[in-house]
Amino acid sequence: DSGVTQTPKHLITATGQRVTLRCSPRSGDLSVYWYQQSLDQGLQFLIQYYNGEERAKGNILERFSAQQFPDLHSELNLSSLELGDSALYFCASSVDRAPTYPTDTQYFGPGTRLTVL
Amino acid sequence: AQSVAQPEDQVNVAEGNPLTVKCTYSVSGNPYLFWYVQYPNRGLQFLLKYITGDNLVKGSYGFEAEFNKSQTSFHLKKPSALVSDSALYFCAVRAQANTGTASKLTFGTGTRLQVTL
Numbered sequence: 001d002s003g004v005t006q007t008p009k010h011l012i013t014a015t016g017q018r019v020t021l022r023c024s025p026r027s028g029d030l031s032v033y034w035y036q037q038s039l040d041q042g043l044q045f046l047i048q049y050y051n052g053e054e055r056a057k058g059n060i061l062e063r064f065s066a067q068q069f070p071d072l073h074s075e076l077n078l079s080s081l082e083l084g085d086s087a088l089y090f091c092a093s094s095v096d097r098a099p100t101y102p103t104d105t106q107y108f109g110p111g112t113r114l115t116v117l
Numbered sequence: 118a119q120s121v122a123q124p125e126d127q128v129n130v131a132e133g134n135p136l137t138v139k140c141t142y143s144v145s146g147n148p149y150l151f152w153y154v155q156y157p158n159r160g161l162q163f164l165l166k167y168i169t170g171d172n173l174v175k176g177s178y179g180f181e182a183e184f185n186k187s188q189t190s191f192h193l194k195k196p197s198a199l200v201s202d203s204a205l206y207f208c209a210v211r212a213q214a215n216t217g218t219a220s221k222l223t224f225g226t227g228t229r230l231q232v233t234l
Contacts, residue, residue, distance in 0.1 A: 002160065002162070002163075004160075033220070033221070033222075035222075042224060042225075042226050042227070043207065043224040043227075045220075045221035045222065045223070048220045048221070055220055056220035056221060058221050090160060090161065092161075092222075102149060102211050102212070102213070102220065103149050103166075103168045103211075105151070105163050105166060106151075106163075106222060107163060108153070108160040108161040108162070108163075109160050110159060110160040111160050
């Protein structure tokens with residue numbers, strides 16, 4: 001158990017809908033990362049939040065957004081869902097305090113499997 | 118841009134034999150290298166990382182990895198494979214903090230390890 005929790009484990013929804021995925025980082029970790037794992041794209045970095053602020057963006061679609069709250073949990077919002085958004089979405093957390101950043105390990109949650117029908 | 122190559126989709130090995138899972142990388146500056154394992158319907162579990170220093174890194178469950186700067190490789194090894202090691206293995210690279218891409222882990226496509234009796 002990595003200490004990173006994600007809810008829900010599974011989500012089935014229809015095209016055009018909006019969903020919210022939730023992540024709670026390990027105690028003491030300031031950074032939350034979101035990744036998407038799909039068969040055709042592999043594991044792709046979406047976005048990083050550090051202590052409530054967006055730090056880096058990867059291959060995140062405009063239909064997707066995220067935020068990190070004062071208690072450091074994070075939510076990934078996916079809207080206008082398409083069939084191609086079906087994937088496993090992982091959250092990872094890391095301490096990421098200087099001077100060890102970026103050598104700190106990212107610890108992954110169990111993921112949320114999103115199925116868009 | 119940083120990248121990771123895992124040239125083998127699958128590696129088959131008999132239990133008790135040594136195993137090697139190959140990984141090569143490309144990154145600006147010094148690399149930070151990671152290995153993760155993914156069991157079916159589970160998240161990614163951290164195995165080990167190379168930051169600096171000794172080229173041979175020891176990790177969890179008896180795994181180790183050898184960093185070779187001249188060959189830009191970071192192969193995962195284990196002296197004696199177990200059936201329970203059967204899983205999907207991912208190599209990942211992270212850049213230095215001042216390169217602008219330090220936040221994300223860039224993953225390889227994964228190598229499925231199959232250990233048989």
